[in-house]
Amino acid sequence: MKIDDIAEKTVSLAEKSGATQAEVYAVTVKTSSIYIDDGIPKIGGSMIEAGIGLKCIIGKQIGFTSSTLAQETPTDVVERAKALAKASNADPKFESLPDPKKASGSLDKFHDKETALADSELLMDKAMEVVKAASSNNVTVPNGSLRASSIHYHINNSLGVNTGSQGTLIFGFFTAKSEDNRNVGEGVQRCWSREIGAIDFGKIGEKLRAQALSVLKAKPFKQKWDDAVAILTPSEGSEIMYQLVAFAVSGENVNKRSSPWSDKMGEKVASENLTIYDNGLSEKGLLSSIVDDEGVPTQKTPILEHGVLQSYLFDSYNAYQVDMQPTGNGIRRTPRELAGRFSIAAVCAGTTMEIKPSSKSVEDLISEIKRGVYIEHFAYPLVDSMSGAFSNEVRNARIIRNGELGDQIKYALWVGNLFDSIKGDLQVANNLEVHDKKIVPSIAFPKTELVGQ
Amino acid sequence: MLDMMAKVIDDLSEKDVTFADIRQEFHASTQIMVVNGDLRRFSRATKGGTVVRALVGECWGMASTSETLSAEICRNLLTDAVKSAKANAKFSRKKLDFSEIKPIEKTIWQESKINPAQVSTEEKLDFVMALDKGQKTDDRIVNTNSVYNDAKRVYRLVNTAGSRLEWDELRTLAVVQPIARQGDKMHFDYDVKGGRVGYELIQQIDPDLFGAECSKGAIELLSAEKPPSGNMTVVVDGAISGLIAHEVCGHASEADEVVKGRSFLTGQVGKQLGTEHVTMVDDGTLKDVSGSFPFDSEGTPASRTMIIENGVFKGYLHTLETAILMGVNPTGNGRAQDYNRRIFARMTNTFFDKGHWKDDEIIADTKEGLYVIKAMSGMEDVVGGGVQCSALKGYIIKNGEATKLVRSMSLAGKVIDILKTVDAVGDELEFWGGTCGKGEEDFLSVSSGGPHMRAKMVVGGG
Numbered sequence: 001m002k003i004d005d006i007a008e009k010t011v012s013l014a015e016k017s018g019a020t021q022a023e024v025y026a027v028t029v030k031t032s033s034i035y036i037d038d039g040i041p042k043i044g045g046s047m048i049e050a051g052i053g054l055k056c057i058i059g060k061q062i063g064f065t066s067s068t069l070a071q072e073t074p075t076d077v078v079e080r081a082k083a084l085a086k087a088s089n090a091d092p093k094f095e096s097l098p099d100p101k102k103a104s105g106s107l108d109k110f111h112d113k114e115t116a117l118a119d120s121e122l123l124m125d126k127a128m129e130v131v132k133a134a135s136s137n138n139v140t141v142p143n144g145s146l147r148a149s150s151i152h153y154h155i156n157n158s159l160g161v162n163t164g165s166q167g168t169l170i171f172g173f174f175t176a177k178s179e180d181n182r183n184v185g186e187g188v189q190r191c192w193s194r195e196i197g198a199i200d201f202g203k204i205g206e207k208l209r210a211q212a213l214s215v216l217k218a219k220p221f222k223q224k225w226d227d228a229v230a231i232l233t234p235s236e237g238s239e240i241m242y243q244l245v246a247f248a249v250s251g252e253n254v255n256k257r258s259s260p261w262s263d264k265m266g267e268k269v270a271s272e273n274l275t276i277y278d279n280g281l282s283e284k285g286l287l288s289s290i291v292d293d294e295g296v297p298t299q300k301t302p303i304l305e306h307g308v309l310q311s312y313l314f315d316s317y318n319a320y321q322v323d324m325q326p327t328g329n330g331i332r333r334t335p336r337e338l339a340g341r342f343s344i345a346a347v348c349a350g351t352t353m354e355i356k357p358s359s360k361s362v363e364d365l366i367s368e369i370k371r372g373v374y375i376e377h378f379a380y381p382l383v384d385s386m387s388g389a390f391s392n393e394v395r396n397a398r399i400i401r402n403g404e405l406g407d408q409i410k411y412a413l414w415v416g417n418l419f420d421s422i423k424g425d426l427q428v429a430n431n432l433e434v435h436d437k438k439i440v441p442s443i444a445f446p447k448t449e450l451v452g453q
Numbered sequence: 454m455l456d457m458m459a460k461v462i463d464d465l466s467e468k469d470v471t472f473a474d475i476r477q478e479f480h481a482s483t484q485i486m487v488v489n490g491d492l493r494r495f496s497r498a499t500k501g502g503t504v505v506r507a508l509v510g511e512c513w514g515m516a517s518t519s520e521t522l523s524a525e526i527c528r529n530l531l532t533d534a535v536k537s538a539k540a541n542a543k544f545s546r547k548k549l550d551f552s553e554i555k556p557i558e559k560t561i562w563q564e565s566k567i568n569p570a571q572v573s574t575e576e577k578l579d580f581v582m583a584l585d586k587g588q589k590t591d592d593r594i595v596n597t598n599s600v601y602n603d604a605k606r607v608y609r610l611v612n613t614a615g616s617r618l619e620w621d622e623l624r625t626l627a628v629v630q631p632i633a634r635q636g637d638k639m640h641f642d643y644d645v646k647g648g649r650v651g652y653e654l655i656q657q658i659d660p661d662l663f664g665a666e667c668s669k670g671a672i673e674l675l676s677a678e679k680p681p682s683g684n685m686t687v688v689v690d691g692a693i694s695g696l697i698a699h700e701v702c703g704h705a706s707e708a709d710e711v712v713k714g715r716s717f718l719t720g721q722v723g724k725q726l727g728t729e730h731v732t733m734v735d736d737g738t739l740k741d742v743s744g745s746f747p748f749d750s751e752g753t754p755a756s757r758t759m760i761i762e763n764g765v766f767k768g769y770l771h772t773l774e775t776a777i778l779m780g781v782n783p784t785g786n787g788r789a790q791d792y793n794r795r796i797f798a799r800m801t802n803t804f805f806d807k808g809h810w811k812d813d814e815i816i817a818d819t820k821e822g823l824y825v826i827k828a829m830s831g832m833e834d835v836v837g838g839g840v841q842c843s844a845l846k847g848y849i850i851k852n853g854e855a856t857k858l859v860r861s862m863s864l865a866g867k868v869i870d871i872l873k874t875v876d877a878v879g880d881e882l883e884f885w886g887g888t889c890g891k892g893e894e895d896f897l898s899v900s901s902g903g904p905h906m907r908a909k910m911v912v913g914g915g
Contacts, residue, residue: 382830
């Protein structure tokens with residue numbers, strides 16, 4: 001049975017069974033993969049998964065259940081959801097599932113046929129292009145993975161939502177190890193796209209090799225700088241900015257009062273150089289789709305304009321509580337893992353965070369810095385979304401002195417408070433890159449510390 | 454079902470395939486989440502799937518589906534897996550000999566005192582509501598979050614060595630996370646109780662106490678100061694010593710990273726890496742702890758592996774393949790997130806073993822330093838042997854006393870340097886269950902733990 005038929009049938013069964021409202025998210029995900037191990041394609045894989053998530057509402061009592069339907073029928077699933085709803089306490093904050101609204105564009109607007117058809121043998125060829133370009137006398141590629149996924153989802157609810165979307169995405173992660181007589185180093189490169197044809201795999205390999213070799217020259221940083229500007233490459237800066245901003249503008253966090261920006265609408269919360277959108281229709285966004293995972297049409301929502309807070313993001317549950325309309329941010333999918341997402345009810349989350357680039361190049365940003373650091377890679381970039389505090393281990397970076405890149409360093413902690421830093425003289429470059437749910441350029445963060453070991 | 458799967462494996466006639474297995478999984482979980490006193494989520498998720506692996510040369514093919522399992526589907530998966538393995542094997546440099554793998558035929562169903570499936574939904578709901586209420590101790594607590602989760606997984610596995618296995622894993626978990634706010638300052642605290650146990654774990658929790666203690670922690674953090682930065686003497690609690698064990702020594706001891714020479718612990722067996730106070734273990738057989746299981750995803754029984762003993766490095770964590778490559782026995786560390794993901798070497802319950810100090814004696818014996826508690830997250834550095842562990846809070850130690858409360862910090866350093874400075878280890882072990890990823894994904898249930906421990910590390914406070 002087709003997924004739209006399963007969705008429609010299950011909603012109908014739930015209504016007949018006594019649900020006052022019901023919603024079904026039905027999805028099929030196909031993934032091909034290749035894992036590189038010690039420079040060769042070690043595992044080739046293919047995966048297909050289909051499942052449904054059912055929200056059954058009786059008055060204001062809500063039950064949610066999900067199934068791959070491998071060992072049970074839609075009727076079993078409906079009975080379980082109904083039992084959960086009946087056992088639930090009424091949720092006074094629940095108003096309604098979303099109403100149907102017309103989405104613009106065809107359901108395959110963000111679907112790339114070539115990516116959808118990529119099998120593990122094609123991925124093997126692409127991944128080996130990376131390995132070949134990265135390998136040299138003293139550089140090996142011990143680890144890598146490359147995945148191509150296609151998704152088709154359909155949402156049906158009792159209010160007449162009957163819509164869906166198709167999408168594709170490709171994700172790669174490669175590490176290179178460099179070695180000389182005294183040192184070892186590691187390079188890490190990721191690639192993200194909706195279209196396999198848009199990725200230059202040879203170039204990724206070259207970058208991987210160059211990064212791994214540059215780490216060999218790194219010396220432990222032994223000083224303590226109390227006021228340093230840090231330029232973060234898009235892969236690192238996008239991660240900490242998303243952790244901070246997506247948490248603060250989530251309608252769910254605003255409603256439950258855990259957002260630090262819950263009472264700051266219209267206020268200046270960041271530098272005037274910072275303009276951020278959540279764009280569910282982003283041309284290069286990995287979660288771009290004509291509707292979100294509740295069937296609400298997606299949109300481009302301004303979050304910050306020149307540092308001033310413009311809007312929060314809402315799924316239907318959180319929007320209706322405060323007499324707002326949902327902004328197309330009821331999300332189940334993640335770019336990392338499309339499989340298994342039917343088992344999670346839609347939550348209020350970002351689609352694609354776009355930071356508006358400036359006209360300045362990264363070199364321009366570097367030239368304006370008297371003392372700072374250019375950071376290519378952290379152990380893993382993290383920030384406390386509530387307090388803004390961060391303390392991240394630098395694995396690959398270069399010192400900036402008097403507007404020029406200097407020595408390669410390692411073993412340092414980059415420390416500060418991100419809420420304070422983004423209010424300062426923050427600078428944004430023009431080199432946009434796609435990373436996970438973000439399309440972000442390099443960013444120079446002021447008022448931070450660099451602590452050596 | 455096991456007979457049908459076994460027949461498909463027995464019928465495999467591909468000469469190039471030297472090993473193959475079929476694993477079928479069924480997952481069912483219940484989650485209840487209460488936010489600010491309201492039931493936010495009440496869900497029951499089920500999913501099932503089957504994965505087939507085939508080995509040609511040193512390369513694997515893998516195919517999985519969530520379709521209802523039949524002999525035909527099993528055969529199709531096997532055909533796809535063999536095709537992928539053969540394609541990769543063009544690059545194969547050697548042939549792996551799996552012929553010595555011993556077959557096991559066993560069924561192990563987990564015994565729990567109280568099966569969560571037999572507990573009424575009303576009782577579970579009342580518990581989570583009480584957890585949430587327990588956190589609301591002060592007007593400064595602006596947001597309360599409470600979660601209950603039980604998850605059961607049933608596995609069936611057959612392989613070409615002749616193994617026929619069935620087992621299950623049941624885990625239960627309760628979490629509280631209150632958020633305190635005063636002016637522009639916001640801080641959270643959290644607490645978790647979980648394990649590979651039934652509902653008896655939940656019945657041992659006093660929800661008022663559990664919630665209130667955590668809220669006290671969040672409120673105290675509102676007046677916490679920024680910690681000092683730099684190289685200093687640090688006393689860590691068991692959660693953070695466990696995090697260090699897990700992230701650095703643990704991941705680097707996973708033998709898939711060793712056979713290709715990526716791990717900084719390659720070739721270190723027999724070498725003195727730390728002081729005599731340092732003993733580190735991975736043990737998938739521990740009773741009631743989250744990372745325990747009867748068999749790994751390849752059907753190897755879980756075991757206890759000594760990684761470091763009195764400072765001397767002893768051995769690695771193995772899959773079937775890495776054990777064959779290194780000429781040792783597999784240790785039951787070949788694990789996969791689920792039927793959609795690959796198997797590779799992973800940890801179970803990883804911890805520094807206990808020493809002889811009382812926890813308060815370690816603090817009293819420290820003239821100046823930082824007492825760091827409540828682990829947040831960490832990241833491995835398999836190549837370089839570095840540490841990044843972040844913690845929620847700590848206390849400045851002055852003249853043997855824990856004094857001022859400080860918040861949000863990371864601990865860093867080279868693990869080899871840190872282990873050589875360990876000079877005091879507590880006599881009480883604690884374990885924290887959670888999930889672990891490798892290379893940023895492939896999340897599965899583990900625990901890490903240890904005693905209080907004193908060493909020199911770099912601290913950076915945000």
